[in-house]
Amino acid sequence: MPELPWIFTRLDLRALVDILSVALIFYWLLWVAQGTRAAQLIRGLVILLGAVIGAANLFQLVALNWLLSVTLPALIVAIPIVFQPELRRALERLGHTGAWLRSPLSTSNQEAELSHAIEEITRASAQLARLRYGALIVIERETGLQDYADRGIPLDATLTRQLLINVFFPNSPLHDGAVIVRGNRIIAAGCVLPLSDNVAIESQLGTRHRAGIGITEESDAVAVIVSEETGQISVAANGRLYRNLDPERLRRILRSLLRLERQATGMRLRERARQRPRLAEGGQGEQVAEDSARTPTQVG
Template sequence: MFTDLKYGIDVFRTITPNDILDIVIVAFLIYQCIKLVRETRAAQLVKGILALLLVNIFATELELKTLGFLMENILQIGLFALVVVFQPELRRALEQVGRTRITDLNVFSSGLSEQQTRDRWMHTINAIVDGCSSLSRQKIGALIVVEQKTKLGDIIKTGTIIDSDASAELIGNIFFPNSPLHDGAMIIRDGRLYAAGCFLPLSDNSQISRELGTRHRAALGMSELSDAVVIVVSEETGTITLCRNGKLDRGFTAESLTKVLIGALIPDSTDPSEKKSERKVRRKGKKKA
């Protein structure tokens, strides 16, 4: 017992700062991989791979030669199979890595000052919320994509450029039944209503409820392939849904939608004057409603 304890202490003493850094990095990478596959179809495939590994260990320990031979060959070609099976998830992971920045102090891409940009976004958020609330009451379908860091030029090319200040009235007119652009998605870029009638990629997630239609599947697909915030108004129920990072949340009210959009699109600020301006724009938007 004391020999084992002494051996353990000796091993602990040999650990260097580089070893600790190595362990931390590996743990972080494993954690990120778990986050990537969690709550996706990849999670089920990971469970299957773990089951194969357990079978391989079982066969090795009991010296089951035939089973061991099969497992070794399956695992050898497994790497190539993973590339095929996990192709959508791998693509999504690489896209996330590509748009991740160590330091991203410049949140807004327009040439406006920070205060002007905040005011523009508050105006746009109020327009989106008022427009969606009106469409929800009338049970008119809508699909609005708010572009963030991931640029959506390829999506915009499928629609019509508008590049106008956002307003609830304009949003209502675009999505009014039988209007030329009502079937596609609206794109918000830099706080402006930039394009409409755009086509979005559909999600291939088999877990989507069957009661949700093409708009919701398109919204989820867009949120899976970019960091965009996507708002959907159901034409059957009038329910307002928000999709972000491949997740779908339903049942938003005007108040809760405003809160989520402000948190997603406007960075925190400690400047009291900016907070005061924000509240002023919010009150103005509520009076219009």
């Protein structure tokens, strides 16, 4: 307690910025790890280190304290290795600055392509669910999926629901793999994706769902999964699975994840803001015309 006044005397603007920077870094790392297997690893690591350090200091264990002083620096090397997928995804998110540099024309073209792709994927998923055809459709975003596309069969075809249904027709050569979509084109089919080894995934989910979750853990892609056994539609994003979706909910989730709903809402609000002055001017003109029309009648 006597040290508290001394601490406050050293607390200046530079120290506050320093503390805030460290806090933001730790907050960002924990936010990235939230909902992934890294959360369990971090929790287990903190519990283990806390128990070992507490026991070593409480019982004055000299050998254990020496072992901790020697091994703790090795964590600086071990942590990037253990949390490599999460750190890579965090750096990819940090590097997604391409949207800031796009021109309005290219942005509008991409929005039109994504809207068309979402509509075709939604209709295809609804029909695949009715027919009980298993499907895995991966929508590429900022992180490139060319490595996975090279492992499949290149198509480079316009995205249509008829083509998707034909690809996932049972016993067809490509129905077991994943389809990768870039913009409004199918770049490859029959692609092999990494499987998620998250222990929190329910045991009744099969390989198709684990592959859909796995690709969203490795990248920022969005995966649409149709179960062959139940016909249920699911969406995987950021390592999480949204299940039991109907076509309308699927459409809304895809538009939200691909940020089309937010952009469309902003465009509607901007359009209303532009129209308000015109409506106000038109309303005043109509009111003046009505007054001028009524004046002779009232005078007479």
